[in-house]
Amino acid sequence: MDETPTGWTSSMHIFSRYVSSERSVKDECCLSPTLSAATIVHSTELSIEYEDGDVILRTDDTDFRVHKTVLRLASPFFRSLFTLPQPPSTPEEIPIIPMEEDAEVLHTLISIIYPIRYKLIIDNLGFATRLLRAADKLEIECAIDLIRDSITPLLESVPNPLRAWALAKYMGHEVGEKAAVLRYIKCESSALLRERFTELGYVNALDYFDLVLKRQDALREAETAINKTVWGCSKCGGCPAWRSHYDNAIAGLNPFNDCVASDDLFSLAASASGCALCVDSVRKRNSLATTKTPSSLRAQLRTILSKYSS
Ligand SMILES: [Zn+2]
Incomplete structure (x- = not known):
């Protein structure tokens, strides 16, 4: 274990820094360095397969055969991963990277970074949260602003401003957070302010305390x-x-x-x-x-x- 990892193994060590502890055992078991193109069996309606793709991102039952060049251009994370020495492979062998993100998230991120006509539509905050966290974790910068812009109206449509604030805070969405604070200070409904919701558990108690004081002082x-x-x-x-x-x-x-x-x-x-x-x-x-x-x-x-x- 003291040995310095080399080649593709070291790439995986870098990758493993980004996966959660509850997935680490499973991920280690999945780390096949290469796969013959003929053995690609994973396919769902969300899968993406470019015939000349030279890397496979795999999550659960879905494969995404894509191009390292595109991933490198879009993400410093993948740039670092692919810069490290890799084991020799034949044209028929395609490296596989097991991903923690779900298929819907990966499909969306890949669609954003490829130079294809694609309109990002996000209609629920649960997906938006997963997508933003994945883009942030994988350092796909061009996706982050796009996702944030899509999230803004979703946060504004959350009836309870305190819930919108907790979600915005959790996602690090500054525009949404500011708008939610404004709505919270202006909130007329005492019933809304007494509502108990789980998202409040995402935020720091000190942040919540400061917010409550801010409203009281403003009023x-x-x-x-x-x-x-x-x-x-x-x-x-x-x-x-x-x-x-x-x-x-x-x-x-x-x-x-x-x-x-x-x-x-x-x-x-x-x-x-x-x-x-x-x-x-x-x-x-x-x-x-x-x-x-x-x-x-x-x-x-x-x-x-x-x-x-x-
Ligand atoms: Zn008078």
């Missing part, structure tokens, strides 16, 4: 900004009638709800107050961009949201 700052947005009325005085109607209207709403700082809501509150001067003062404020106006509040809330979701 607190927003509420302070809203409370400070009050101006007097020449009839009602410093505690205008419109304000209590406004407070009633936003009670229970997330402070980042678009309607909270809308001109319309301020106007409605003034109308409901029954004070004509409150109506006038709100109308005047709606047309100004100075402090203590609806537009100023909107700007402050945007700044707070941006600060906590970046």
